[in-house]
Amino acid sequence: MITTDPVPGTPCWLDLGAPDVPAAAAFYGTVLGWAYEPMEGTEGGEDMEGGMFRRDGKIVAGLGKLTEAGARSAWMIYYCVEDADATTRAVEQAGGTVRVAPMDLGEWGRMAQYTDPQGGQFAVWQPGTDSGVELVDAPGSLSWTELYTSDAEAAKRFYGDVFGWWYSDMELPGGGGTYSLVTPSGLSEDRMQGGIMGMPKDQLTLTNGRPYWHPVFDVEDCDAAVARVTTNGGSVQMGPDDAEGVGRLAVCLDPSNADFVVLTPEKS
Template sequence: MAENRASRVTEGIPCWVDAQLPDLEAGKRFYGELFGWSYEDWYRGSVRALKDGEPVAALAHKADGRMPTVWTVYFATPAAEVLARRVRETGGQVVAVPMPMGELGTAALAADPEGAVFGIWEPGTHTGFGLRHAPGSFVWAELYARDTAGANGFYGGLFHDALFGPDAEPDFGRAPVTDVFAAEMPPHFLVHFRVEDCERALAEVNRLGGRVQAGPFAASYGTVGVVADDQGASFAVLER
């Protein structure tokens, strides 16, 4: 059964994802066909993607061509400024300082000591996913790191209760980069969306002009295919 809108903020729970794309309309077509998303206008020209009427992601136009075309996962926090300070104190970097997004909430971008970028979200009226774990919605974030022990220490210090507490449901794993990617691939987060049939989803990615990068392969959390959309943004599809 899918998890509906959360009523509490547990620091360190993945609560939102967005994609920065050169062509927003092309992105809407690609993900609309792949996952059955519909869209509504959202913040400053971005769109919020809906699955079964519930918010699952955002797509935004990438205004600066020098910026990467990527999916970003955001971790919930009750206090973005405080978490940003803790990121710096524990060896990470704040890439974009906490900035209010109107009444929706406050967003920031950070990087861990190996350079993997992630988002920080302090909710306002936008609390995050309205639907997760269901087909066509977020289900998992995997950090591909060079030093998994170091990553466990860093994120465990930031998000101890979410990762290791008695009620932990982290939706967040850590693995060596070389488990899936070439050794020269930089550490990064990979957003996973749930699908009912991984092989069928990979075929659909190809049909829509995307590219299969790896898989399908068995992981501890399901059957995974790593792909890129038709604009180069990487993500994964997960059958479980």
């Protein structure tokens, strides 16, 4: 369960780097019921470079122009930390690299971005006056985070060293492999926030074999959400399928091939 409490090691923010900001805003508005709010001075046309997504008036994610040469459109997930500089040292000591060195974003907080030893990209947020997203674990918001990687054991060691995460492993049905459930340091299993899934490099086609994180969004009707994805220029990599004890889910791509999951949780 993800919450809006800024607890170290938990997801607290996410944003999308998109080549076409207005198109991305329209797509996610239709698929997830988000309202897009451009940053001041960025309204309209080619000048529309980024802003915030809201659901029911609450901030659920950010959107920005993809500017990094050669980068793919993708969601970036940020994890809360108490000290971004200390986290940077931990990342480097554990074998990761720094993509964006710690930097202040006004009074709101301090951020940094990294690459894990296998190539997966992630980020951290040290809250100032802004602790992150305002709505989670509800329809149209983040409910889970997931890493696909070719070396799950190495990933577990790395993120355990950096964030103190602990894991519980479960075998997937039909010989589908092992899925490692992620719980933040010092918290109980009811605060599980994500999973790490090992798979062969040749199945990591979006990144030519490199690991990648993606968000899982809660939706009221998975099949209806998938229909909105496909009728608005997106596509489906997997599903919709029922996962026992989890719910009905599908792995989707937006029109620029940024990946995300839609999930209708199983009713308890």
